[in-house]
Amino acid sequence: MIRILSVLIIWAIVPIFAYSQPVWSNNKYPLVDFRQPLDIKPPALSGSFGELRSNHFHSGLDFRTNQREGYPVFAVADGFVSRLRVQNGGFGLALYVNHPNGFTSVYAHLQRFGPEIADQVKRIQYYKKSFEVDELVDNSLLPVRKGQVIAYSGNTGGSAGPHLHFEIRDSKTEATINPQLFGIEIPDNVPPVIHSLYVYRLNHKVFNELTPKQYFRLTGSAGNYRIHHVTTLRLGGEVGFGIVTNDRHTGASGLNGVYAIQLELDGTVIYSSSMERFEFVNSRAINAHIDYPHYLKTKISIQKSFVDPGNPLKIYSNILNYGRVTFNDGKLHRMKYTVIDGRGNKSTLTFNVQSDNQAVIKTPEVKADTIFKFTDRNEYIKDDVRVILTKGTLYNDVYFSAKKLPRQSYNVYSSSYQIHNNKVPLHTGFELWIKADSTLIPYQEKAVILNASGISQGGSFEDGYVKATPRTFGNYYISVDTIAPxxxxxxxxxxxxxxxxxxxxxxxxxxxxxxxxxxxxxxxxxxxxxxxxxxxxxxxxxxxxxxxxxxxxxxxxxxxxxxxxxxxxxxxx
Incomplete structure (x- = not known):
């Protein structure tokens, strides 16, 4: 049985050296070991842990820095610098500190490091003759004390504006964990907002871009929501549910992600997800967690309350029948969503469902060249094109198809191919081979595969083909790059x-x-x-x-x- 506890109340009553019992978790985390990484008061966020981003979950807390750079960044606890990283994009300047309690704090998008750390980074860069470095550091080289200034906040790497990206990770597994579970407090007395409800007509079939769905506008506030002008939904057959939800914090924080979502059917939990922790290797599975085709079209993230069978995320619990519900008994049923933020503020959405066999909406049949199974390695070879998907690439079975398209007109050395469609999310890249024209031979070392937008997917020439590993299905052809930067x-x-x-x-x-x-x-x-x-x-x-x-x-x-x-x-x- 899941216990829903208020983190606010827990923080108020635990003694020093205690461990916190976070919302919807059986794990315990040290509550008082860590201080805030900045001295900006009150702390405010531009991004929360687990927030839904393009192709990934946000892996930490983004602390606002008043749209300025150069604020002192403090070591949150005693420890030693374990990793130094400089990237052109990504984290930019980043610092990792291991702590005796088994956790690692991470500070990213930094403007600059503290003097001693900066000297060490520069020595490594000159030794390797590279601006970009990713170096593990001996634990005796750069010890730090709690409250020591180790860096200054900035806007480097893939940052979209000045802020501090802060993480806490498990030092052994590298899994990233919600820092709010460690007593990193963010002022928040505002419950999450639930914007809309969606009903998917699954009918015991694979979820894909053709699955019918219905949108329901919600009304309510202060944590209590209902369907606008509707008291009871009439549904038949197998369905799934999804919601659009986010969180607001007190003060200057922006629109952030929620911590947990739970769905009940007649008082029984059939689906729970919580953003307590996740592994980076599975972060791209956000595209299985949401309605990915809908996101591509609208940039709105519907969080599905049913789980694709190939989804590797470990954020789910109490899942019954993958969260799919069959209404075929002619009875009235009570549905309840509960959404919780990292501070324990709660919102609910309740609605009734009348089971009605006359309300079934059929799922369209799909024509395909072949079926790719999510449990298998899959291969397609036809018309001078090869497509290979390793096991673990798909979240669902796919009714796969491909076809040859009219050739592009400029700097092209092959036919163009439509490889299924981009509405199917992939967990890893797939191997794509395209047969090259004989005219490519003088330029084979310069060959690249481009998508329909002219963006390079990389490429290498082998046995008359150019092969690459795109991350999405779509349209592709061979070109060459002979022009210097x-x-x-x-x-x-x-x-x-x-x-x-x-x-x-x-x-x-x-x-x-x-x-x-x-x-x-x-x-x-x-x-x-x-x-x-x-x-x-x-x-x-x-x-x-x-x-x-x-x-x-x-x-x-x-x-x-x-x-x-x-x-x-x-x-x-």
């Missing part, structure tokens, strides 16, 4: 005096296969170039090694197909 100097030119300039700056871009590497040299010695992928800005900050006088600067930028562009210039310091 572009380099645009912003503040340097031949013979320029740079004595009062702190750094040299460029814009770099690639039009097809993507940037692979960039390397800068002053007087033929490698120097650190830093990169912001959001703005395509590349720069080197001068240090004491660049003395007064005449110098040469060389920048080499290479794309994924090894097309290289070189920029040379002489300057004076």
């Amino acid at each position: 572009t380099i645009t100097p912003l503040n340097i030119s031949e013979g320029k005096r740079m004595g009062n300039v702190s750094k040299v700056t460029f814009k770099i871009r690639d039009d097809l296969s993507g940037l692979k590497s960039f390397n800068g040299y002053i007087d033929d010695k490698w120097v650190l170039m830093e990169f912001d992928a959001k703005t395509a800005t590349l720069w080197h900050t001068f240090d004491d090694l660049t003395l007064s006088g005449k110098h040469t600067f060389k920048l080499v930028v290479t794309d994924m197909k090894n097309n290289a562009k070189t920029y040379n210039v002489t300057f004076y310091k």
Whole structure:
């Protein structure tokens, strides 16, 4: 039996060194070990743990920083720096700290590291001659104390604005866990909002983009919701339910994700999900958790209350018949949704269902070339195209089809192929082989597979085919990338005096296969170039090694197909 407890009440009564009993969890977490990572008061979020994002669940808390960078970031507990990471995108500048209690705190999108940590990162970058690094650190090298300033908040990597991304992970498994379960308090006395209800006519068939569904507008507030102008739904056959819901916090926090969703039928729980923890390898299964075809069309995330059989997420419990309900007894039934946030605030949606065999809505039949089973490895070979899906790629069986399309008109070295459709979510990429024209032979090392939008999926030439691993079904064809990246100097030119300039700056871009590497040299010695992928800005900050006088600067930028562009210039310091 699931116990619904108020985290607010628990936090008020537990003694020091106690462990918290989080909402809808049998696990216990240390409640008082960790402090807040920022001193901004009151803390406010722009993103919550488990929040629904494009192709992934949000893996931590995004703390607002008043749309500014440079706030001190504090170690939340004693420990040692275990990992140093610098990425062009992703987390940008990130720091991992292991703690004696078995958990790891993560701080991402940082503007800069603390001085001692920054020195160590720079040593690694120069040793590896790479801006991007991902280095495990010996536990004796960088010890930290609770409350020590270890970095400053920023906007690096894939960040869409200044904030601090903060996580707590299990040090052994790397699973990420909701930080609110560790006493990281966010002011919140506002219950979640339930916006709408959807009913899916499943009829004992595979859920896909053709499954009929009905939308019901809701009315209510302050945690109590009902269907607008409807007291009883008349349903027949096998159905599934889904809701659109999110959470609001007190104060400056924005619209965030909820912690848990529970669905009851006549007082019996038939579905529960809770965002307590998840493994990164399964984060893409968000596309099985939601109505993925609906999201592609509307960007609205309906959280399904029925589980696809190939869904690997471990966020579910008390699931009866995968959450599917069959109404065939002619009786009146009571349905109840309960939605809870990370602080224990609760909202409910109740409605009646009258079982009615005359209310069945048939699911359309699907024509297909073959059936791909979610339990199997699947392969399709026809018309100079091969499609291979490893076991674990699909969440459901798929009525698969593919066909040859009219050729694209420019820079094309194969027929185009429609590989099923993009409305079927995939957990991992699939292997795609397309037969190449004989005219590709002189350019085979430059071959790429493009989708209908002209975006590269990578590619390598093998046995007359180009193969790649796209992440979605769609339309694909072969092209080549023979054009080098572009380099645009912003503040340097031949013979320029740079004595009062702190750094040299460029814009770099690639039009097809993507940037692979960039390397800068002053007087033929490698120097650190830093990169912001959001703005395509590349720069080197001068240090004491660049003395007064005449110098040469060389920048080499290479794309994924090894097309290289070189920029040379002489300057004076």
